[in-house]
Amino acid sequence: MKVKTILSFAATLLCAAAFSMSAQAQLKNSPMHAQLPDNAQTKDCLMCHQSYAAVAQKTAKMEPNPHSNHRGEQNCTNCHSVKGKPHFECNDCHSFNIKMKGE
Numbered sequence: 001m002k003v004k005t006i007l008s009f010a011a012t013l014l015c016a017a018a019f020s021m022s023a024q025a026q027l028k029n030s031p032m033h034a035q036l037p038d039n040a041q042t043k044d045c046l047m048c049h050q051s052y053a054a055v056a057q058k059t060a061k062m063e064p065n066p067h068s069n070h071r072g073e074q075n076c077t078n079c080h081s082v083k084g085k086p087h088f089e090c091n092d093c094h095s096f097n098i099k100m101k102g103e
């Protein structure tokens with residue numbers, strides 16, 4: 001009985017860990033992103049995130065700022081992923097010490 005309780009507690013912890021890990025990698029797994037269509041475009045993101053400038057402010061301390069650079073206003077899902085693995089596209093050309101959560 002006691003062992004079973006501990007086991008199910010462990011299982012709960014594991015689930016919680018799996019959830020938070022995938023929530024970081026895939027937007028769709030977090031509650032505020034659950035309604036996003038799989039093919040979401042920037043305009044879908046900006047309904048809540050307001051503007052590229054607003055998002056850039058949140059990452060203003062990052063060097064370089066992934067949301068403010070010579071690439072302009074790229075589609076959010078070039079890097080963030082609704083359902084798949086995120087991909088920091090700047091490093092297709094550069095080798096910045098930056099990784100997307102879950103990349």
Ligand code: HEC
Binds near residue numbers: 082
């Ligand atoms: C229904 C509203 C809503 C929509 C639509 C939305 N977001 Fe969010 N998002 C939020 C809220 C609320 C937070 C938590 C507060 C914050 O960090 O701004 C958040 C946080 C985030 C985070 C940081 C937390 C994490 O999961 O890593 C990222 C990245 C993100 N959103 C990207 C996106 C992208 C990309 C899109 C479009 C594909 C999008 N969001 C669409 C509401 C939304």
Ligand code: HEC
Binds near residue numbers: 046
């Ligand atoms: C060039 C790649 C790239 C693009 C394009 C991009 N982001 Fe990000 N974003 C990042 C990186 C890198 C981080 C920091 C690591 C992480 O959260 O995975 C980040 C973090 C965020 C965060 C969390 C900021 C915080 O720390 O609170 C939000 C919210 C976010 N992005 C939203 C967006 C939205 C909305 C768009 C489109 C308007 C967008 N991003 C476009 C790379 C990108």
Ligand code: HEC
Binds near residue numbers: 066071093
């Ligand atoms: C298709 C290739 C490519 C991609 C993708 C790319 N860059 Fe660049 N980047 C360049 C080139 C080319 C230069 C110019 C190098 C030079 O100054 O000689 C450059 C220069 C830079 C510089 C130096 C700018 C300066 O003023 O000297 C920064 C910072 C930078 N990129 C950030 C980024 C960020 C952040 C991203 C992702 C949002 C990104 N780059 C994506 C090709 C790319």
